[in-house]
Amino acid sequence: MPASRRRTAALTAALTALLGVTASAARAVPPAPADDPRDVPRAHCRTAVVGSTGTARCFNPNGTLSRVRLHIECKRWYDPDVDTRAVPVGPAQGVTVAGRCWQEIQDLWVSQEPGE
Known part of the structure; x- marks a missing residue:
């Protein structure tokens, strides 16, 4: 060769x-943890509407505290929208947050913030 x-x-x-x-x-x-604030560990939430009541069921699989808040937008102009207080969800815990409109619900969503 x-x-x-x-x-x-x-x-x-x-x-x-x-x-x-x-x-x-x-x-x-x-992989290195991202510095993006949207990548903060969050609780997993599912929402449901039954009649004029909106419900969010959240479970926190992370090791950090999270605070969840349910927001409900009512369909009628005279019906006040609902924003619940922030409810703490500890590690490996679940919570149910509910609110209602007088008549129909147009939209509902959950917001979260890291706990202290």
């Missing part, structure tokens, strides 16, 4: 080994 071919084969083998080690090392390192 000529010397140039041996060097090429050796370089190819070295590069393959280096890339294999680099790829496995990259897989072993966990």
Whole structure:
């Protein structure tokens, strides 16, 4: 085998080994936490409407405290909208938050903020 071919084969083998080690090392390192405030651990909430009552059931699978608040927009102009107080949801806990309109509900959603 000529010397140039041996060097090429050796370089190819070295590069393959280096890339294999680099790829496995990259897989072993966990991703860095993002600085984006939207990536804050949150409770998981499901909402439901039954008649004129809106309900949110939230469960916090994280190790941090979270505060959830239910917001209800009523359909009629004379019906006041509802914003509940912030309810703390501890780690591995669940809460149910409810509110109602006098008549129909147009929209409801849950807002969250980190607990202290």
